[in-house]
Amino acid sequence: MRSIISVYKIGNGPSSSHTVGPYNAAEYFKEKYPDADAYKVICYGSLAYTGEGHGTGKAILSAIPKAELILNTTETDLPHPNTMDFIAYKESTEIGKMRIMSVGGGSIRIDGEMSEEDIDVYPEKNFREISELCKKDNISLKDYIFSHESEKLRPYLIKIWHTMEECVQRGLVAEGILPGGLNLPRKAKSLYTMRCRNESSDIAMDRTIASYAYAVNEENADEHLVVTAPTCGSCGIIPSIFYYMRHDKGYSEDEIIDALAVAALIGNVIRTNASVSGAECGCQAEIGSACSMAAAGFAYLNELSIDEIECAAEIAMEHHLGLTCDPVKGLVQIPCIERNAVAAMRAINAVNLARFLSPTKQISLDEVITTMYETGIDMDERYRETAHGGLSQIHGIYSKYGPEFGDCFFERKKL
Numbered sequence: 001m002r003s004i005i006s007v008y009k010i011g012n013g014p015s016s017s018h019t020v021g022p023y024n025a026a027e028y029f030k031e032k033y034p035d036a037d038a039y040k041v042i043c044y045g046s047l048a049y050t051g052e053g054h055g056t057g058k059a060i061l062s063a064i065p066k067a068e069l070i071l072n073t074t075e076t077d078l079p080h081p082n083t084m085d086f087i088a089y090k091e092s093t094e095i096g097k098m099r100i101m102s103v104g105g106g107s108i109r110i111d112g113e114m115s116e117e118d119i120d121v122y123p124e125k126n127f128r129e130i131s132e133l134c135k136k137d138n139i140s141l142k143d144y145i146f147s148h149e150s151e152k153l154r155p156y157l158i159k160i161w162h163t164m165e166e167c168v169q170r171g172l173v174a175e176g177i178l179p180g181g182l183n184l185p186r187k188a189k190s191l192y193t194m195r196c197r198n199e200s201s202d203i204a205m206d207r208t209i210a211s212y213a214y215a216v217n218e219e220n221a222d223e224h225l226v227v228t229a230p231t232c233g234s235c236g237i238i239p240s241i242f243y244y245m246r247h248d249k250g251y252s253e254d255e256i257i258d259a260l261a262v263a264a265l266i267g268n269v270i271r272t273n274a275s276v277s278g279a280e281c282g283c284q285a286e287i288g289s290a291c292s293m294a295a296a297g298f299a300y301l302n303e304l305s306i307d308e309i310e311c312a313a314e315i316a317m318e319h320h321l322g323l324t325c326d327p328v329k330g331l332v333q334i335p336c337i338e339r340n341a342v343a344a345m346r347a348i349n350a351v352n353l354a355r356f357l358s359p360t361k362q363i364s365l366d367e368v369i370t371t372m373y374e375t376g377i378d379m380d381e382r383y384r385e386t387a388h389g390g391l392s393q394i395h396g397i398y399s400k401y402g403p404e405f406g407d408c409f410f411e412r413k414k415l
């Protein structure tokens with residue numbers, strides 16, 4: 001498996017595969033052909049269907065300002081649902097062409113090329129092999145990770161963590177309407193403020209974590225800087241739980257960094273054996289993966305055993321199987337923001353259940369990851385980030401706003 005470093009990437013929202021990946025691809029292509037006087041970029045598949053709502057064109061143009069952009073929804077023979085062709089011209093003559101795939105979480109794959117990200121640093125290929133090795137050598141998952149990775153990992157994770165913290169903090173104070181035309185008001189601040197009213201500590205904890213998730217995902221929807229965890233659409237789950245553990249429960253930064261590493265290891269196993277791309281496997285690959293990663297990290301912070309950590313990650317993924325990607329208006333807002341808050345609470349429930357269920361569990365993490373991939377491949381294209389099915393087909397008309405929390409009422413009208 002590759003280094004876990006590329007599981008977390010810092011970039012602008014709202015979609016890692018539709019903004020961070022295309023931006024990285026455009027930057028890469030421009031560096032290859034700096035002398036070109038004109039560029040053409042053709043986006044296919046999911047990038048063509050939801051590129052407008054997800055801000056793909058804006059991301060590409062911020063790297064290559066004068067590029068001619070074409071959204072091609074007719075070509076179906078594609079190596080990946082997020083495929084782009086980049087073409088460079090000099091004096092009207094084509095001087096270079098490259099096919100680049102945005103494969104999820106901001107990562108790109110260049111047709112016929114191998115990048116530094118593709119180099120394997122772990123001989124193990126799945127969680128069973130990792131678990132067996134750790135038990136044989138009597139080491140923790142954290143020790144396993146840091147013994148394989150370079151010295152760059154810890155400083156990188158510290159930078160990632162600080163970016164996540166800043167994102168929560170910015171999102172908790174921001175107000176206003178999110179861009180894109182859904183007229184969705186930001187809710188994180190209201191949710192955070194209301195969290196302690198006559199509530200049990202469990203409800204207060206849920207509301208606090210939900211407010212952190214809203215804060216991060218509203219920052220993402222506003223196209224601000226976030227961390228892919230493992231994607232932009234699912235970027236609020238890990239920070240919300242880890243921020244709670246750091247700032248409400250007093251865990252040290254070192255402990256959070258170790259938990260981020262354990263969470264990334266699960267993300268690495270998932271992207272190696274399945275996918276973290278909504279365009280490839282639906283929302284189960286994004287929110288399901290993030291929930292599984294967060295559960296593993298949270299279980300690690302709670303000093304659960306390797307078997308219990310695996311069980312928590314498995315539960316978190318299992319109950320997202322079949323989850324479709326159907327963003328309303330092609331924006332990463334409905335159902336995405338709320339879905340992050342729900343998944344954060346689900347990750348905590350998975351850990352609580354894992355303590356009890358681990359000794360009798362019948363399905364391994366590897367098995368549920370394979371199932372997620374097979375389910376995703378079988379999923380109708382309408383439910384894989386094309387905004388052609390499910391909730392995306394409901395006309396959203398915001399008729400009135402709740403007086404206190406800025407809630408919207410959705411008039412349901414099928415197309």
Ligand code: SF4
Nearest residue numbers: 233278283286325336
């Ligand atoms: S529905 Fe899920 S996969 Fe689709 S854009 Fe939203 S968060 Fe991403």
